[in-house]
Amino acid sequence: MFPILETRDLCRHFGGLRALENVSMQIWEREICGIIGPNGAGKTTLFNVITGFLRATRGDVFFQKRSITNLPPERIARLGVIRTFQNIRIFKHMTVLDNVKVGFHTQTSTRLWDALAHTAVFRRDEDKVTEESFRILKEVGLAQEANNLAMNLPYGMQRKLEIARALAANPLVLLLDEPAAGMNPKETEDLVSFIRQLNGWGLTIVVIEHDMKLIMNVCHRIIVLNHGKKICEGTPKEVQKDQQVVEAYLGRSSDLT
């Protein structure tokens, strides 16, 4: 048994600032792992380094035992490590359907010639992409909106769309960066069950979240970062009891219920 995603002594410095310092962690197949920590703890930086958007200052990232350290983001995505962004980054002026279709990029192989001549490759790709996109949209409940511009969706739906797009990219590991930010309690509840459902299909999920209720509800395991260092790791129960975590969240301990 080996972890599907692993970091070893991962460091990322911004000048003198140590955003990540020797972070080692393992993500196991089919688990939901939460990453928490106060603002500025380095959570998003961790995601950025794993997915290749930032270079690691030191240390390594492994995916399925293979080093993916500092590979370009698109290569990492192609391998099956797919992320969402903290501030929604959907393609605003494309339709909802096209947003999801973009997700299929790595699984299609239409070249310029295929598109120009509408070759068999093109037709196969388009048929598959359209069909699958609708399937995903139905699953996340956006099928009605397929031909609307993404920017016209309400906030909660935009979040969903971003996840739908990520799903289309055939992820093995899904990294969700604060998926519940800005959602109302009802939407958050939906999200929780949605994440569980995805996990039920066999997806490995890593989620950064400030909403402790969500984290404690949904995660199998939690990793806590503070000042760029991992200070604790364990089940939600273990983490809640950890002294360091309580200190890190001092003054906000009410969140940890």
Added chain:
Amino acid sequence: MAIGYSIILGVVGLVTFVHGEVIVYGAFTGFYTLLLSRGNVALALLAGFAASWILGVVVNKICYQPFQQRGREVALIATIGLSITLRSSAQVLFGTQQKFMPDMFQNRFFALGDIRIAYTQVFVFAVVFGLCLLLQRIITKTYFGMALRAVSMNKKAAALLGLDVNRAILLGNALACGLGGISGVLLGMYYNAIHPLMGASMAMKAFTATVFGGLGSITGAAIGGFLLGIFENFAVAMLSSGYRDIVAFLILIAVLIAKPSGIMGRRGVELS
């Protein structure tokens, strides 16, 4: 002295398509003032500055302010439109002919060994140098300068800090245009001639020098202009004069690839 020429323009540093016309209108205002005042240079410079300042305000009102929420491409098209209008109007207003700009030093010069240096050249350099210093002081020391820098770095943050962003942009643009006007007058004096269509090529040089030196940096622009002049002279000396501008553009692209912020530039500058 291609160098002096480029420095004058380098200081200006605005990326728009009307700047050449601003220079021309400044130069012609200075020219007519010079004629009317019988050679009062200070007055001519001031008039050039004032005319271009006003033009700067107009440019701001027509091209920038209405499109602030729209982004730079729309504003850019507006500047193209205004530039065409102003350029053609200049030919109607000022006539199509090249105009002779009297030399206030009657072409006197002093010799340094083999090299002759005209008093006009010295004067132009002195004014440019003085303006550089003054501008540097304004930008770094005054409240207005600070507001300008804050706005150029981040409009939203500046607005949050309670700065009147629109006003700062307006003044900044007017100031830059005013300086363009002065440089127009100075160039006229330097070459003893002004032409209603001289703007385009001058603006191009200013543009290159500015990119070269770094956007938003005064020293950078001056140094950029200086280096551009040297490179161009080198290109003429080593190759043929026909290849001079090719070399200049190649260097421009090389600089952009190697260090997009220019030689002296800092990041975080939003172009106006």
Added chain:
Amino acid sequence: MKPARKSIVLIGLGAVISLAIPLFLKNEYLLRVATIALLYVLLASSLNIINGYSGQFNIGHAGFYCIGAYTSAILAKKFGLSFWVLLPIGGFAAATSSFLLGIPTLRLKGIYFAMTTLGFSEIVRLTVLNWQSLTRGPMGIPGIPSPELLGMQFRSNAHFYYLILGINALMLFLTSRVLGSRIGRAWSAIREDEAAAQAMGIEVFRFKLLNLAYGAFWAGIAGCFYASFASFISPDSFTLDEGFSMLAMVLLGGQGTLLGPILGATFLTILSETFRTIAQYRLIIYGVAILLTIHLRPQGIAGSVFLRQIETARESFQVSFTKESEVDVSYS
């Protein structure tokens, strides 16, 4: 399905009108203007593929146009190649040159990339001007043969009108196919949000390059057409101003729509032609008209996407240019 039907009707109507123009427009002069307008439609559309669909800011499109024109003119004069062979050659020459420009510079963002395209365009023109043994420099190349089809020589303006109309139709047909494919979606995704596109596994650099080359290809075709239509080319026709007016057409018509550049190019060509007789006031009116249009419809005549697209461009601009904020993002 409604919008699709509407657009089919529109396309049909456009096709009928444009096909019929030479039938009731017996005036050769107006036909020539119509041909020039269509030439600009092609140029503006090809620029729009770059600026409007992948969000790169190319202001030196005249460079590609120039390369296409000179490549075909020189080959036609030196080797007597037929127009139909030269058409793709001109296109590919421009596309190849776009690799030369794009490979080192495409990583630059926004205005910085724009400045390299501007430099490129001038370098092309000045090289043509100076390389007199090949291009005859400022003297230009006269007597470029006109195309021939099935033994018929293209002579009249109507012939050329149908030729450029056909090229335009082909361009629109093929481009809409590309835009409706994985490639087109990747371009749009890059325009909308480069980082998100990368996160979806899109090789941003490769697709930008493909986009630039595709746009340049059609500009090269346009150059090739112009060379044989005018039968005389000189560097005067490929100045920066030429590139700027293409840009004005795209933005005025509405960036990021297929229809926009068509309207923009037609509008500006007709505008500049209408006022020819009032001589020195012509360009003043032309400039004022551009200003008025942009004030009345900042999103362009046909633009709806444009508006919002600008917003994103702004946002990504700020993110990418303020390093501080980048750092902020990565922390929290």
Added chain:
Amino acid sequence: MAASTIKIGLSAPITGNYAEFGENFQYAVQMAAEKINAMGGIRGKNIEVIVMDSKSDPKEAAIIAQRFAQDPEILAVIGDFTSTASLAGAPIYERYGVVQLSPTASHPEFAPSGKYMFGIVGTQDAEGPFNAKYIAKEYLGINSVGIIYINNDWGNVTKDRFAKAAEENGIKVTMAQPFLEGERDFNAILTKIRQTNPEGLFIAAMYNEGSLICQQIRKMGWEVKLLAPSSVFSDSFIKLGGEAVEGVVTNTFFALNDPDPRVQEFIQEFRKRAGRDPNLHAACAYDAMMLIAEAIKRAGFDRKAIRDALAETKGFQGITGSITFTPVGDVVRKYKIMVVENGQWVIKRDYTRD
């Protein structure tokens, strides 16, 4: 012909870089037309000049050509200013059989490019050798010369023809360097040419750039004999150049101090309208109009007949001297040598009467 007027097209750069020259065309052609009309017109009809702005952009010139050519009322066309713009319109005029008479296109390929193409300024094939032989060798007596030329079609041809003729006359060309249109700073180029140490410098430029070049030469303190083609011959050249242009030698076939009353009348009238002195181009444009009127008078209102009549023109006495077309439609000009002395153009030698 039902129309009561004769329409003549004028394709000229009224806007753009050459606007000044286009304006000269407009004034001069208009003056000529009015003069003809005042004397009763041609065969009872008045001349009407239709002006179209071409910016001297080849593409626009071609559009104008189309517009003029297809309008049967346009009997002949005067224009365009540059050789490139004139060449761009040539195939169209040729196809429709309309005379295009350019007052200024001096490119040796222009007039031979078609039966209907005429040029009256005289090509560089004639002016180059004159400048080399009579001005450089005989008048100035120099043995080596540097060349600075404007990088457009005219500048290139002027340089080539002059350089060739100079070598033939035993004058060494030390270096030839181009500059771009709109250039303001020639120091680097001049310094480079100066290093080759020529006795004379041939300045192939328009008067505005030419005057700047002269000034910068003087500011450098370079003592070199200056000569230039007829393009610098204008009052503005002296006004702009001041002391710096003292001693510059050029040629012309049109001089302001020509005692011919017709020339003086033209100059006075032009001054009144334009507020400046006419230059060679304006005079050529005036003669172009007169030539066409003359041809129509002989041939009637038919395009082809006008062309034939024009081609037969022999010894036409214009304000720019005697005009006889060569078989290809050019004019071989004879020149006067002009020198700037004390801020005045002075005729030094006159070959026009030979």
